[in-house]
Amino acid sequence: MPFRRIRERRRRERVAFDLYAAVVEAARRPEFYTGLGVPDSVDGRFDLIVLHAHLAMRRLVGVPGEEAKALSQALFDLMFADMDHNLREMGVSDLGVGNKVKDMAKAFFGRAAAYDHALAADEAALRAALERNLYGTVAATPQHVAGMAAYVRRQLAHVEHQDAVALLEGRLDFAPVDDPRAEV
Numbered sequence: 001m002p003f004r005r006i007r008e009r010r011r012r013e014r015v016a017f018d019l020y021a022a023v024v025e026a027a028r029r030p031e032f033y034t035g036l037g038v039p040d041s042v043d044g045r046f047d048l049i050v051l052h053a054h055l056a057m058r059r060l061v062g063v064p065g066e067e068a069k070a071l072s073q074a075l076f077d078l079m080f081a082d083m084d085h086n087l088r089e090m091g092v093s094d095l096g097v098g099n100k101v102k103d104m105a106k107a108f109f110g111r112a113a114a115y116d117h118a119l120a121a122d123e124a125a126l127r128a129a130l131e132r133n134l135y136g137t138v139a140a141t142p143q144h145v146a147g148m149a150a151y152v153r154r155q156l157a158h159v160e161h162q163d164a165v166a167l168l169e170g171r172l173d174f175a176p177v178d179d180p181r182a183e184v
Contacts, residue, residue: 016074018170023052031177037144047134054112063164
């Protein structure tokens, strides 16, 4: 019995790793920085990871059963273990890492709540949430914010239509980013 739980935990961690890899890959797409005005900074990259992780976790919440709930938690845990590791790589002192990670977790929950509220409301609410969070350190153009809001709505629909079984096996994909520069 204990070995089965260990195997299940290890399998869940592998699946969470695959989901997290998809989140990070989506957040690193250059179109966000070159075409949609997201700041190419630690804050901008963090906020894009938060946005994509939130979409993945939101989808997991919609999957019935305890496994989806446990997988969502494993994804969250892995994301913040990675944040911890990255802070240390960036030279943050061991004493400061814990507080920084706590602040980042609070930021994640605040942004997730803001995005959930905005997605349930209207386009103006979503744009305001994106301006406040994703573009919080820069003055974004209305075109950038509108493009990002359209992207979030497309991604939400795309992720929500993905097969639950595939998701529980770690298969998640995000739709391409429309680069507004391509239309010029």
